[in-house]
Amino acid sequence: MEESLYREIEEIIEKYREEETPLLCVLQEVQEKFHYLPRNVLGYIAKKMNVPSSTVYGVATFYSFFETNPVGEYVIRVCKSTPCHVQGAFNVLQALKRELGLKEGETSKDGKFTLEVTSCLGVCGVAPAMMINDVTYGNLNDERVREILALYRR
Amino acid sequence: MAKTLKEMEKAKEKANLVTIYLDGKEAKVPEGITILEACRMEGFHVPTLCYMEGLSSWGGCRICVVEVEGQPNLVASCVTPVREGMKIRLSSRAVREARKTNLELLLSNHPLDCQLCDRNGSCELQELAYEFGVREIRFGGERKTYAVDMSSPSVKRDANRCILCGRCVRTCREVQSVCAIDFANRGFDTFISPSLGLPLGESVCINCGQCILACPTGALSEVSHVEMVWDAIEDPGKFVVLQTAPAVRVSIGEPFGLPAGTVTTGKMVAAFRRLGFDRVFDTNFTADLTIIEEGHEFIGRVKKGGKLPLITSCSPGWIKFMEHFYPELMENVSTCKSPQQMFGAIAKTYYAQKMGIDPKDMVVVSIMPCTAKKFECQRDEMCASGYQDVDFSLTTREAARMLKEKGIRLEEMPEENFDDPLGISTGAAAVFGATGGVMEAALRSVYEISTGKTLEKLDFYQVRGLDGVKEASLEINGMEVNVAVAHGLGNARRLLDQVKAGNSKYHFIEIMACPGGCIGGGGQPIPTNLEIRMKRIAAIYEVDKNLPLRKSHENPAIKKLYEEFLGEPNGEKAHHLLHTHYMPRERI
Structure with missing residues (x-):
């Protein structure tokens, strides 16, 4: 990794030094920069923050919004929590798999899409739901999935 | 807590x-x-x-x-x-x-193949299932299919047997302050992972094996050397020499139903002789040797103004901990090899020459209360004889299993003596097995060697017992020598941080990675808990009290070893065979 990237990480850590629980904030912001959290970056964060790297790894793998492997330009996260499940999340996931030709956890060859499932997104009122990067989509069905994907395929 | x-x-x-x-x-x-x-x-x-x-x-x-x-x-x-x-x-x-x-x-995704598991008979899950009257599996859940992690030289991890109780994680963090492992992922995919998802062998794991003692199931166990030792014993071309650590004689009775704290030295020797070793020797012999070398190293550092405090180096878990977390204290650590490694180096040189055996045909096996000894004997530096000095290191548990496999009932054995000359030892060596023991043994010899006077009271009660950090002082030639002892690496940090900050008042520090010292080592019989540790410690001091010689420098076989072979303590030959060096390691 380049020297300048390490400096950027250090700056992010410095920014959250006063926070009570800075690790989550740091991981979030570092992920925004790198799109995912590579192993050496996690190790570097651990060392700089004086937190055991096993803890940093535990946190980074616990939350489904943290990625420890490279991801595509758009990360699609389909909610698999109970309310979405009841409202047909399985069908939504099937539709996405069909449309994208991907399985869970896979990234398309052109590097555009990554398909994942996630825990509750907190929008149970519009279940079944998914997120594409920062944007949330609810009341999904096969047709909506196709329409939404079309927006990102352009 | x-x-x-x-x-x-x-x-x-x-x-x-x-x-x-x-x-x-x-x-x-x-x-x-x-x-x-x-x-x-x-x-x-x-x-x-x-x-x-x-x-x-x-x-x-x-x-x-x-x-x-x-x-x-x-x-x-x-x-x-x-x-x-x-x-x-x-x-x-x-x-x-x-x-x-x-x-x-918890059983719904468990392998349910107890007969094939290392912990068959000492598994808490098995015992609870029996006690609770579980006689059928009502929930046949999806099973886990993790590969067994054999990357560590000491600790084998089988995540399929893990019930995620977290006792290993808490032990590694709270007792040892190593934090090599933690929970990773979530839900059904949760598993205990070394740092950054690396194999355990590439992590900061110090191989102490306390996680194995903490594990209620067979998810964690030692990497076994049993098959290699059988092969060596049964190879007529090999001269197989055994050494047994101080702490093994007070614990190996337990897997045979003897109460914790039973001293089984004589029976243990008889049992291992029947297992087929050509010689049954004692690591206590080289524990005495360690005291001579380390004692002189201490005296030398005091005289010449060398780096102090001197910190002991017998515990390979502590050594790797130091290399990861306190590399700046490397020069404080004694260059003395551990008794296990001194034994290997002496067996394959001095003893091999004496017996006219080619060291390439000699196999040195150790029985240790320790899992880190497996790692230690494989370190690149540990080849002073020209060969790997100690070939295989068995835990107390593995040794007991081998005896059982051969149908040897330890409790029924007669009392026999170790072979000469590498089986002769003093009470000072015996106490190596308990926290504070190395310090006590060193003080007995350092005092008498430096002053030429006889030490009135041999028992240093201040450094005994299970307090996390203990201290004592002793006047030697007008100098107040302050010593401290820590066991469990979380406790050790208290002393090490002082040394690092430059405000330690101590001249000599003993550190043992495992709580209680070697009697509580990661290779000891399961269960090893507070009560059992206390009983084993009492047994260690009983061994010391009952030996005719209780000071390392009075060991006649050690004197002869210097006369015939080594020359001076800390001399050139001693340095080549009995001393080592360390390397800084990444804090991953």
């Missing part, structure tokens, strides 16, 4: 008492303790699984649930504090059914 009975008794004297009712029986217990602690104080048994004495409690397994009148749900007794007037039912139908169901859920 889960309290010991003794700590709770102490708390009872001071604290406000509350009245609770355990299955109808009134009890007055100190405010602030948990229901589980209250039960143990009052003599009620509550089954537990993720709870462990000396660690924080997290109430994850729900095996210790009890019913509290007025509360809608059962509560985990290990994390629920007592309150005035609480009426607690410990074994109502609801409680028993809940515990059993929770256990069955």
Whole structure:
């Protein structure tokens, strides 16, 4: 990794030094920069923050919004929590798999899409739901999935 | 932090008492303790699984649930504090059914092949399933399919047998302050992972094996050298030499049903002789040798103004810990090899020459209370004889299994003596097995060698016992020598941080990675708990007291070794064979 990237990480850590629980904030912001959290970056964060790297790894793998492997330009996260499940999340996931030709956890060859499932997104009122990067989509069905994907395929 | 009975008794004297009712029986217990602690104080048994004495409690397994009148749900007794007037039912139908169901859920993705497991017979999951009357599997869940992690030279991890109780994680963090492992992922995919998802062998794991002692199931065990040792014993072309560590003679009786704290030295020697070793020698011999070398190293550093405090180097878990976390203290650490490695180097040079054996045909096997010894004997530096000095290192548990496999009943053995000359040792070597022992042995010799006077009191009670950090001082030639002892690396940090900051008042520090020292090592019989550690320690001092010689420098075989072979302590030959160096390691 380049020297300048390490400096950027250090700056992010410095920014959250006063926070009570800075690790989550740091991981979030570092992920925004790198799109995912590579192993050496996690190790570097651990060392700089004086937190055991096993803890940093535990946190980074616990939350489904943290990625420890490279991801595509758009990360699609389909909610698999109970309310979405009841409202047909399985069908939504099937539709996405069909449309994208991907399985869970896979990234398309052109590097555009990554398909994942996630825990509750907190929008149970519009279940079944998914997120594409920062944007949330609810009341999904096969047709909506196709329409939404079309927006990102352009 | 889960309290010991003794700590709770102490708390009872001071604290406000509350009245609770355990299955109808009134009890007055100190405010602030948990229901589980209250039960143990009052003599009620509550089954537990993720709870462990000396660690924080997290109430994850729900095996210790009890019913509290007025509360809608059962509560985990290990994390629920007592309150005035609480009426607690410990074994109502609801409680028993809940515990059993929770256990069955834990079993739903368990391999259920107890016969094939290292922990068959010492598994807490197995025992609870028996006690709770689980006789069928009601929930046949999806199984885990993790590859077994054999990357570490010491610790084998089989995540398929893991029930995620977290006892290993808490031990590694709270007792050892190493934090090599933690929970990773979530839900069904949760597993215990070394740092950054790397194999354990590439992590900061120091190989101490305390996680193995903490594990209730067969998820963690030692990397076995048993098959290699059978092969060596049965190879007629190999001369197989055994060494047994100080702490093994006070614990190996346990797997054979002898009470903890039974001294089995003679029986143990007889048993291993029958196992087929060509010579049964004693690591205590080289423990005495370590004291001579390390004692002279200390005296030399004091005289020449060398780096102080001098820190002991017998514990390979501590050494790797130092290399990862305190590389700046590398020069403080004694260059002496551990007794295991000194033994290998002497056996394959001095003894091989004496016997006219080509060292390439000699196999040195050690029986150690330790899993880190497996790592130590494979370190690149440990080839002073021109060959790997110690070929294989068995834990006490593995050694007991080998005896059983050959049908040798240790408890029925006659008393026999170690072979000469590498089996002759003193009481000073015996106490190496307990925390404070190396320091005590060193003080006995350093005092007499430096002053030429006889030490009146050989027993240094200040450095004995299970306090995390102990200290003593002794006047030697007008100098007040301050010494300190720590066991468990969390405790050691207290001393090491002082040394690092440059404000340590100590001249000599003993550090043992494992709580209690080697008698509580990661290779010892399971269970190893506080009570058992105390009994083994008492046995160690019994061995010391009953030996005719109790000072390393009076060992006649050691004197002869210097006369015939080594020359001077810390001399050139001694340096080549008995001393080593260390390397800084990444804090991954």
